[in-house]
Amino acid sequence: MPIVVDKERKRAEILEAAMTVFARKGFHRSKMEEVAVEAGIGKGTIYEYFESKHQLLQSLHGYMLAKLKEYYAEKLHGIEEPPRIIGGFLAAALASFREWEPFFYVFCDVWAEAGRAEQQSLLRMQLRDAYKSSIDDLVLVVEAGVAGGFFHCDHPRLAAEHILACVDGLALHWLYDQEAFDLDEMTEALTRAVMRSLE
Amino acid sequence: MPIVVDKERKRAEILEAAMTVFARKGFHRSKMEEVAVEAGIGKGTIYEYFESKHQLLQSLHGYMLAKLKEYYAEKLHGIEEPPRIIGGFLAAALASFREWEPFFYVFCDVWAEAGRAEQQSLLRMQLRDAYKSSIDDLVLVVEAGVAGGFFHCDHPRLAAEHILACVDGLALHWLYDQEAFDLDEMTEALTRAVMRSLE
DNA sequence: TTTAATTGACCGGCTGGCCGGTCAACCGAA
DNA sequence: TTCGGTTGACCGGCCAGCCGGTCAATTAAA
Secondary structure, eight states, rough: OOOOHHHHHHHHHHHHHHHHHHHHHHHOOOHHHHHHHHHHHHHHHHHHHOOSSSHHHHHHHHHHHHHHHHHHHHHHOOSSSSHEEEEEEEEHHHHHHHTTTTHHHHHHHHHHEEEEEETTTTHHHHHHHHHHHHHHHHHHHHHHHHHSSOOOOOHHHHHHHHHHHHHHHHHHHHOOOGGGHHHHHHHHHHHHHHHHOOO | OOOOOOHHHHHHHHHHHHHHHHHHHHHTTTOOOHHHHHTOOOOHHHHHOSSHHHHHHHHHHHHHHHHHHHHHHHHHOOOOHHHHHHHHHHHHHHHHHHHHHOOOHHHHHHHHHHHHTTOOOOOHHHHHHHHHHHHHHHHHHHHHHHHHTTTOOOOHHHHHHHHHHHHHHHHHHHHOGGGGGHHHHHHHHHHHHHHHHHH
């Protein structure tokens, strides 16, 4: 066997580099050369790991979604009571804006990119699946809350969609006007509003 | 008398063409040539009306914001009671997804673009100003509602931010999975949720 | 242990096509 | 003829992706 390289590790390094560069300059303005420099490798090497610039974005998107999912799992680990789960979710979500800021810039690119892609393009399906799975998770929590007598809610799916939309909308607003935003204050207010809508 | 060309009208035609093309293919994939063809003019003519492709996007953004503002003014004209204004706003917002769908695709591009721009870039300032002004309007309505005994709300600004975030988040979700979405149902559910959070 | 042979990860110079922006020519109304 | 308005052929910079070459790591024969 020839040289043994930790392919998986290097792949992740390239993704982290792409993350940094794409977040800073935007997908279309970023050059593969810049990603390579950021990763400390040659441009050609990126093509050993990814087929094309677009495919790099797709992979990066999958990578980010996985990271984010992991983050939520960690933050919500061990919480059992539905209202606490919802509260924890909202707190984790708003906290993630700060903690994973670059992600959200890249998400903007993905949104813009996916919108024009074929319905069954990978990027678009990743987006839809992630959204659906978040909704499903939330629906389960809301239903559990209803069953446990914590909530009243006729349409858990609509409630879930409403909650998720708030979070995504806030992410967008926060991104473009961080100064106008107190995340902690907002977390509290949002939690109160959501709880009241589920009263 | 020299030829009097309706500059303003042609400018608007180019903007409408840019709207169509950018919405369909995305800002970066769109060629100036395509915008020209869509507008039924030569490419060079665009540069008589706009400095550059980027400046065309800026102008388009301003144009869309103005259109949207007009749209809201029309839809809310004559409504006086704060709860009805809020309800009307939400209904108009969700209805605008369908009616102005191309706008929202272009907004994605603007978000992605503005995120990497300087803090005081025109695009970014347009975005911030539009946001702030929407918030201000909503705050006034909420405060009027509180004064009139319709609502209870300790932090009208946070409530306003929450409402606007919901709308923007829903726009995003709707754009990428229209099939999974019943806008009318969602309007009703959203209105109920918002009202409850203000009661 | 030494060293020749082999492998494949890595590199970066190159190129072809693309597209934003320019401008000299053109058009037609006055 | 004049001149504001229009045009599209053209230019030149840019960059994704390619590919032939390099060499460190590894193996195995000596």
